Amino acid sequence: MQLTDLTIHQLHDLLRAGKTSSQEVTQAFLDRIADTDEHVNAFITVCPQEALQQAEAADARLKAGDAAPLTGIPLALKDIFVTEGLRTTCASQILNNFVPPYDGTAVAKLKEQGAVILGKLNMDEFAMGSSNENSSFGPVRNPWNKDCVPGGSSGGSAACVAARQAVATLGTDTGGSIRQPASHCGVVGLKPTYGRVSRYGVIAYASSLDQVGPVTRDVEDCAMLLGAVAGYDPADSTSVDVPVPDYLATLKDGVKGLKVGLPKEYFIEGLDPDVKKAVEKAVDILRELGAEPVEVSLPHTDYAVACYYLIATAEASSNLARYDGVRYGQRVDQEQGLIDMYRQSRAAGFGPEVKRRIMLGTYALSSGYYDAYYLKAQKVRTLIRQDFLDAFNQVDVILTPVAPTPAFEIGEKTANPLQMYLSDIFTIPVNLAGTCGMSLPCGMSQKGLPIGLQLIGRPFGEETLLRTAYAFEQAGDWHQQQAPL
Amino acid sequence: MKITRAQVERVAQLARLALSKEELDSLTSEMDAILGYVDKLNELDTDNIVPTAHAVPMENAFRDDVARQSLSTEEALQNAPAASDGCFLVPKIIE
Numbered sequence: 001m002q003l004t005d006l007t008i009h010q011l012h013d014l015l016r017a018g019k020t021s022s023q024e025v026t027q028a029f030l031d032r033i034a035d036t037d038e039h040v041n042a043f044i045t046v047c048p049q050e051a052l053q054q055a056e057a058a059d060a061r062l063k064a065g066d067a068a069p070l071t072g073i074p075l076a077l078k079d080i081f082v083t084e085g086l087r088t089t090c091a092s093q094i095l096n097n098f099v100p101p102y103d104g105t106a107v108a109k110l111k112e113q114g115a116v117i118l119g120k121l122n123m124d125e126f127a128m129g130s131s132n133e134n135s136s137f138g139p140v141r142n143p144w145n146k147d148c149v150p151g152g153s154s155g156g157s158a159a160c161v162a163a164r165q166a167v168a169t170l171g172t173d174t175g176g177s178i179r180q181p182a183s184h185c186g187v188v189g190l191k192p193t194y195g196r197v198s199r200y201g202v203i204a205y206a207s208s209l210d211q212v213g214p215v216t217r218d219v220e221d222c223a224m225l226l227g228a229v230a231g232y233d234p235a236d237s238t239s240v241d242v243p244v245p246d247y248l249a250t251l252k253d254g255v256k257g258l259k260v261g262l263p264k265e266y267f268i269e270g271l272d273p274d275v276k277k278a279v280e281k282a283v284d285i286l287r288e289l290g291a292e293p294v295e296v297s298l299p300h301t302d303y304a305v306a307c308y309y310l311i312a313t314a315e316a317s318s319n320l321a322r323y324d325g326v327r328y329g330q331r332v333d334q335e336q337g338l339i340d341m342y343r344q345s346r347a348a349g350f351g352p353e354v355k356r357r358i359m360l361g362t363y364a365l366s367s368g369y370y371d372a373y374y375l376k377a378q379k380v381r382t383l384i385r386q387d388f389l390d391a392f393n394q395v396d397v398i399l400t401p402v403a404p405t406p407a408f409e410i411g412e413k414t415a416n417p418l419q420m421y422l423s424d425i426f427t428i429p430v431n432l433a434g435t436c437g438m439s440l441p442c443g444m445s446q447k448g449l450p451i452g453l454q455l456i457g458r459p460f461g462e463e464t465l466l467r468t469a470y471a472f473e474q475a476g477d478w479h480q481q482q483a484p485l
Numbered sequence: 486m487k488i489t490r491a492q493v494e495r496v497a498q499l500a501r502l503a504l505s506k507e508e509l510d511s512l513t514s515e516m517d518a519i520l521g522y523v524d525k526l527n528e529l530d531t532d533n534i535v536p537t538a539h540a541v542p543m544e545n546a547f548r549d550d551v552a553r554q555s556l557s558t559e560e561a562l563q564n565a566p567a568a569s570d571g572c573f574l575v576p577k578i579i580e
Contacts, residue, residue, distance in 0.1 A: 101560040195541045208539050237546035238539065306523040317500060324501070326573050328564035338578050343503035355502060359493070359512055360519060362500040376526050378536030383529065385537055418518055434540020459541070 003028040004164040005482070008073050008221040011167060015062055015072050022062065022072030026055035026116050029074045033118065033165045036485055039146060042160040044079045044137050045087055046119035054116045061114050069224050071114035076166040078157045079120040080127055081107050081212075082201045086117075090203045091125045091135040094329045094349025104201015105236065106170060106212050106229040113228060118166050121156030125351045126320065127177055127205040129153050130423045133414055134353040141410070142185060143483035144449055148407040151181030157215045158185035162483045168216040168225055172202060174209045175308050176402075176427025179439035182215055183402035183452025186441045186481060188222045188469070189215045193459045194434035195240030197226075198233030206315040207238070209308075209431040218479045219440060219470040223247035226462060242460055250463050255471045256290035258464075261395030265301035266426055272405040278443025278451040279401050285475050286399070286468070294395050298387040303380050304429040305421055310364050310377035311432070317361030323349060356417060381432050388433040392458045397468050400426050402452035406445040426454060435459045440469050441478035450481070487520035488513065 003025050006014070014020045030048050037043055051074065058072035082088050082100035089095045103111065110117070124134040132140040132155025140155040142148040143163040150159040154171030158181035161169055171178040173191035182189025190213045197212040204210060214225035227248070232241040262283065267276070283293050325331035325345030332344040350358070364373035391398060403423060413420040430437040435457060442453035453472070457465040473479050490513045497504045497512075504512070558571050567574035 098564055101556055101563060193541075194539075234548055238541065238543070240541055240543075300529070303526055303529065306526050309519065310523055310526075321501075325566055326575055327561075329566070331566035335576070338576050339501070340503070341576050342501040346501055347503040350502075352508075355504070355508070356512065356515060358500050358502065359496055360516060363488070363492075363496045363516065363520075366496065366499060373523070375536055376531060377523075378538060379531035379534040380526050380529060381537040382534050383531070385540060417515055418522055421519075432540070 004032045006167070007217050008070065008167050008224050011073055012069055016067055022055040022058040022116060023052060025072065026051050026074045026118070029118055029166055036163050036165060039141060039485065040143055040159050040163050040165070041138050041140050042122055042156040042163060042165060043076070043119050044089055044091065044122050044156070047086060047117070050086070051116050051118050058114045058116060068113035070110060070228055072116060073167050074116040074118050075110060076118045076121050076160050076169045077107065078123050078154050078169065078171045080123060080172055080203045081170065082203065083107055083117070083120070086120065088120065088203070089137070091123045091137055092349065092351065092354070093136045094323050094346070096330065098328050102201065105198035105233045107201060109229050121160055121169060123156050124153035125354050126203070126316070127153040127172055127174055128316070128353050128357050130176070130180060130420055131408070131413065132156065132181070133410065134351055136351055139410055142407050143485045144186060145407070147409055148449065149184065149410055151184035151407060153177040154215065155181045158182050158187055158189065161185070161187045161215050161217060163485050168214060168221055170212060170229070171215050172210055172212050173431065174206050174312060175431050176424040178213045178215060179427050179437055179452070179454060180403050180424060182439040184407035184450065186450030186478070186483065187215055187217060188219055188438070188440045188479070189213065190222050190226060190438040190462070190465070191430065191436060192226060192230065192462055193436040195238055196436070196460065196462065197229050198231070198236040198239045200233055200235040204319040206312040207319060208315060209312060219466060219473045220248070220251060222438070223251050223466045245463050247463060247466055250467050251470050253467050254290065255286060255468055258291045258397065258468060259395040260286055260291045260293050261296035261391050261398040262293055263296050263298045263301065263391070263398060263400060265298050266400040270404060271401065272445070274443070274445040275401050275405065275451050279453060282442045282453045282472060283399060286472060289471050289475060296391045296394055296398065298391060298429065300380065300383045300387050301429060304384055304432055305425055307377045307380045307384060307432060308428045309360065309421055310373050311381060313357040313361030314364045314374050315361070317358045317365060320354070320358055353417070384429055385433040388429070388435055388456070397464055398456040400454045400456065402426060402439045402454040406447070406449035406451055430456055436462050436465055438465050438469060440473060441481065442472070443478065444481070487517050487524070
């Protein structure tokens with residue numbers, strides 16, 4: 001077993017016992033990145049020098065007996081997290097020279113624990129995409145099959161963990177952007193309840209939907225990393241002042257008597273047969289472990305994608321208005337005045353999908369169309385959220401596939417934006433409802449691609465999600481499968 | 486048609502995007518297809534439904550009105566494409 005194969009909890013034990021050092025572990029991951037990233041393209045920026053300095057400081061802390069759970073653990077961050085003194089691009093040309101003057105809250109929390117930051121990860125530009133093909137730094141490749149996408153938008157975050165280039169990573173999830181790539185890459189990913197993790201210092205896409213979450217090798221690591229970044233933050237007015245439970249304390253409590261809801265709207269025609277089989281097998285395993293499957297209904301599921309692409313694009317058009325070539329980012333200089341400078345800078349700096357969403361959102365918010373599109377979508381959002389609240393009167397957790405198919409091929413869906421949007425059909429409703437969901441490996445397709453299981457919990461019900469996921473994971477060995485890279 | 490090419494040009498103006506003819510052409514057909522798809526929301530009667538702006542209901546969240554440290558002028562300007570005398574520089578707007 002190599003150092004780069006280990007989990008956070010395994011490395012933490014080795015570091016505490018003095019059996020290895022953070023410098024040794026960090027160097028092992030840096031070597032692994034150097035050996036593999038030409039095939040994966042998970043990183044936009046690697047920072048070996050800074051990482052080794054952080055590792056040295058962590059080793060001193062470990063020696064002094066002052067170690068936190070993440071002290072000396074090499075992690076990597078989606079390039080949407082602003083990092084002091086470290087270039088942050090959001091995978092966009094408009095920010096390709098942006099060096100933030102501060103750390104966001106989640107990053108600051110990791111640094112306080114003494115975690116090592118290996119670098120910044122590739123993603124769909126401004127987190128807009130489901131395949132990581134919308135990056136201006138080139139597509140990320142799936143470590144299980146280099147012809148396939150890793151999913152998106154946190155494609156780099158998921159591929160990096162699957163390729164064993166970092167122990168764990170942080171991503172963000174607006175419509176499935178942690179769960180869908182985690183599913184396609186065979187790793188664990190969790191989107192917390194809206195308000196659970198601070199968004200301060202996270203570049204905004206759709207502010208009422210965006211949420212920060214962990215991508216890890218197993219469920220125990222997921223619980224540790226979530227615990228490290230969760231919590232109220234006065235700097236984010238939408239973070240919620242609910243105490244953070246000790247997720248590890250209840251992790252191994254099992255699922256006896258737990259009611260697991262199976263929404264009939266998610267087991268539809270068009271679901272890939274391998275995915276269907278793997279998810280049904282997961283239901284059987286949970287039943288054997290003592291859980292009670294119950295059919296539930298989420299009647300407005302079919303409207304979620306339409307609802308999302310109005311709300312998310314409207315919020316994006318507003319959020320991305322700040323890229324005007326004045327305070328930061330790229331400027332196209334010419335002589336035709338201020339407005340033209342805005343227009344030219346934005347046209348040169350944004351990629352096609354970002355332009356498409358800004359256009360759609362601007363239209364949905366424009367005079368005469370606001371009620372028909374944006375307000376209508378907000379009303380449908382109420383119905384979708386109510387579906388989940390009603391279902392959670394009957395069950396403790398909801399179980400579904402993460403995506404209708406395993407990872408698709410690079411280029412397969414780029415010609416048809418609408419077809420691409422529909423690949424998020426099972427993850428989008430969770431963001432609209434504002435509740436929590438996670439993805440964990442539950443099988444392999446006949447072509448050897450990972451299949452993910454989605455668990456959805458009540459608002460602030462992350463403990464139940466994690467304990468259900470842990471019970472399922474420990475009953476099998478899907479989390480121990482390694483991408484052939 | 487859900488949207489015309491002239492409307493798309495108008496939206497591009499509002500969005501401050503200088504788009505090429507080719508971009509305007511493809512956006513017209515793509516936006517038309519997407520708007521056709523989202524039309525399905527009209528199957529639902531939402532007359533008496535309260536809109537959801539945020540999934541977590543909350544009122545205005547205010548901090549105590551206490552001065553605290555923020556970015557220095559130098560830090561705030563460090564990423565500016567053009568700056569001078571502690572200010573952001575933009576093209577001339579008054580002749």
